[in-house]
Every structure is written in structure tokens, then in C-alpha cells.
Amino acid sequence: MARQISGFNFKHIFIFIFSSLVYALCQMLLSNIVMQDDLWRKFAVQLTAHYVVVVVMCAADYNLLLFLNKHFPYSKNVLYRIIADLVGLTLICFALLWIFDLMLYKILLISAAGLPPFTTKFALGILTNAPIMLVFELIHYFRSEQKAIADSEKAKREVLLFQHETLKAQINPHFLFNSLNVLSSLIYLNPKNANKFTKALSRSYRYVLSLNQQPAVTVAEEMEALDSYIFLMQMRFENAFTFKVHQSGGIENNKIVPLTMQLLMENVFKHNIATEEAPLDIQITIGNEHIIVENQVRPSSNADKSGIGLKYLKKQYQLYGKEIAVEHTGNQFIVKVPYIEP
Incomplete structure (x- = not known):
């Protein structure tokens, strides 16, 4: 059995770290192709930066998912949920880019010369974040389906138990x-x-x-x-x-x-x-x-x-x-x- 600390399974943590690292590498490759940049120039720095972005997006998307499940569940209105997903993704990408630009240009004082414009980075951000949110939604959907099946089986067992106890009472x-x-x-x-x-x-x-x-x-x-x-x-x-x-x-x-x-x-x-x-x-x-x-x-x-x-x-x-x-x-x-x- 996998060891657990504070309710987290080491197996799940390893899968998340590995998959997010691979995804960050893929996004870095895509970014270099789009920007026609040298992949091997400062490879470690690029990979670290992309990995941080992916992890932060995962955290933001997860919290967005919790918020939407509470206030805009699929059971109420599927169209509203999809619209809420798109609005949430847009706000997350906009907020993260604004924070990263603030850190790069205002705090670290890095020159903006040669760097892509905000619209290009925003498009790449949406392209990066959309698959993450889609994976979270699919995981939530399949877990909800499994829970619904389990609850249905539990309800059937409860009904059978009720009938059995009722018969015994009679x-x-x-x-x-x-x-x-x-x-x-x-x-x-x-x-x-x-x-x-x-x-x-x-x-x-x-x-x-x-x-x-x-x-x-x-x-x-x-x-x-x-x-x-x-x-x-x-x-x-x-x-x-x-x-x-x-x-x-x-x-x-x-x-x-x-x-x-x-x-x-x-x-x-x-x-x-x-x-x-x-x-x-x-x-x-x-x-x-x-x-x-x-x-x-x-x-x-x-x-x-x-x-x-x-x-x-x-x-x-x-x-x-x-x-x-x-x-x-x-x-x-x-x-x-x-x-x-x-």
C-alpha cells in the first residue's frame, strides 16, 4: 500500500509531478517553435519557468473547479457551466500574465526588448491552460460518475436492509x-x-x-x-x-x-x-x-x-x-x- 501523509498519496503526488514536468517540457517546445527561439539556450531556466507556470495554473484551475462545482454545477445548467469555465480560464490567464509581467519588468527589471507582446503570451497562456482545465473536468466527471454508481449501490443495499429489518420487526x-x-x-x-x-x-x-x-x-x-x-x-x-x-x-x-x-x-x-x-x-x-x-x-x-x-x-x-x-x-x-x- 502506498504511504500517505496528511491524506496525500505519494503515488498521486509522483504522478502529478511527473506529468506536469512532461507537460511543461511540451509547452516549452511549443513556445520555442512559435517564437523561433533557440531551445538549448538557457534550457534549465526555460524549463523551470514553464514548470512554475504549469504548476501555478494547475493550482488556479483546481480552485476554479471547486468554485464552479459549488456555484455552477453541470446538473443545473451545462451551458452556464461551459461559459463559466471559459470566463474562469480567461481571468486566470490574464491575472497570471499580469503578475509575471509585474515581476519581470517592475521587480526584476528585465528588459522587454525581444520578448513577445502581451497578446501573444496571452494566447499561449490560454493554449497552455485549456488542456489542464479539461483534464481536471474529465477527472471530476469520472469521479462523480463512480460516486453516483457507489451511492446508487449503497441506496439499494439500504433499501434491502430496511426491508429485511422491517420483516424481522413484523x-x-x-x-x-x-x-x-x-x-x-x-x-x-x-x-x-x-x-x-x-x-x-x-x-x-x-x-x-x-x-x-x-x-x-x-x-x-x-x-x-x-x-x-x-x-x-x-x-x-x-x-x-x-x-x-x-x-x-x-x-x-x-x-x-x-x-x-x-x-x-x-x-x-x-x-x-x-x-x-x-x-x-x-x-x-x-x-x-x-x-x-x-x-x-x-x-x-x-x-x-x-x-x-x-x-x-x-x-x-x-x-x-x-x-x-x-x-x-x-x-x-x-x-x-x-x-x-x-
Whole structure:
């Protein structure tokens, strides 16, 4: 493995020094051909001067690239980026030539006799600097493509992990034990409801298993699956909570991350106390920009801290560049879920 100091790889430093030296030599040859000068006259001085110019241009171009990536990225407007590149190259060449002329003629007091005019040097400067900027742009482009591919693969792995964790949460022993315990009681007390409970449990699991190839689902699909889950909770908690949905029309096809609503409901029941004497109020508002889940805060002292929870949902929405907003206003806990696809 190549040795590194302060994050710089010796291999990359060597490649830069060697390539910039070769490029400076090529530019020196071109300059001597254009100016019809003697190549071997003060060869070392000429090569050193050209090498300094190339290195300074590399530093200037690199900083220009960082500035353009921040303020004029290709993703916004390709034409503006190209124009910004050309303007930046022009300003860099003009500024460097002005500084070098100042050093040569004003500080070192070298005579301008026999030296090319400013316009000729400026043209040579543009000719020298353009390939450097082009190489930087190509390197940035290919690195961006590699990063995009890596991010895409990471996002796929995150989605698969989310689905796996979600499935584990659905089949964890506590959930199964509670569901089967309720079902066992219903079989003797209310066979009709036992049959409904079994079908709802089956629909809930079927929905989870159907999500293997679905990174997003519609609001309508999610709410339909939530109905089965809420029915299971009603059979378990009976009159210990109230549940209402407020919905605007025309947004049923908006998309969200699968099982968002069910996981939020799990959090509500997991972290709060619900009794028939003081029912827990839960409301869902499906708006134009967000789905808002709101519940009363009645902390449970022995809340189960396992499972996916809100932090996993936040991570999933961040993969789409979205943020889940969480508000804790006194005795109310509010979660605002954005749509990932309107």
C-alpha cells in the first residue's frame, strides 16, 4: 500500500509531478517553435519557468473547479457551466500574465526588448491552460460518475436492509406472541372476530412479503394495508385508543416508503400507555405535501426499545433527499412525512 501523509498519496503526488514536468517540457517546445527561439539556450531556466507556470495554473484551475462545482454545477445548467469555465480560464490567464509581467519588468527589471507582446503570451497562456482545465473536468466527471454508481449501490443495499429489518420487526416473537394470544382468546370468546383477526393478520404479512421489489408505494396502498394493522390493534387494545384519518382528495397516488404508516403506528403503541379509561388519541392527516401523524404523549415506563423505529424511517427518506419532521409540542407528538414522488 502506498504511504500517505496528511491524506496525500505519494503515488498521486509522483504522478502529478511527473506529468506536469512532461507537460511543461511540451509547452516549452511549443513556445520555442512559435517564437523561433533557440531551445538549448538557457534550457534549465526555460524549463523551470514553464514548470512554475504549469504548476501555478494547475493550482488556479483546481480552485476554479471547486468554485464552479459549488456555484455552477453541470446538473443545473451545462451551458452556464461551459461559459463559466471559459470566463474562469480567461481571468486566470490574464491575472497570471499580469503578475509575471509585474515581476519581470517592475521587480526584476528585465528588459522587454525581444520578448513577445502581451497578446501573444496571452494566447499561449490560454493554449497552455485549456488542456489542464479539461483534464481536471474529465477527472471530476469520472469521479462523480463512480460516486453516483457507489451511492446508487449503497441506496439499494439500504433499501434491502430496511426491508429485511422491517420483516424481522413484523415476525419478532413479541408481535407473534401478542397476535396469537389475542387470536387464542377470540377463538373462544368471539369466533367471528377470530376469523376476521386471522384474515387481517394474513393481509398484513402478505403486504410485507410483497414489498421485496417495491422501493415506493402509493398512499392508497399504504393506507389499505394500515387498515389491517389497525384492526389487529383494535382487537388487542379494544377501546383503549381512538383512530381518525383526515384525507384530501386527489393525492392517493402520491408515493411514500413502504410500511411508513405501520411503523409510525408501532412507535405510538410501543412508547405510550393506552387504556379504556383514558383512550389514546391518534390522528392521521393526508395533506397535499405531507402525511401528518399525531398522537397524545403518555410515556410508557417499560417501552420496548427494539425494532426499526423512527430513525430507520428518517434514514430511508434521506436516501430520496427528503426529511421527516418531528415535533414534540407539550402533550402531542407530531411526525410529518413528505412524499418521495408526488
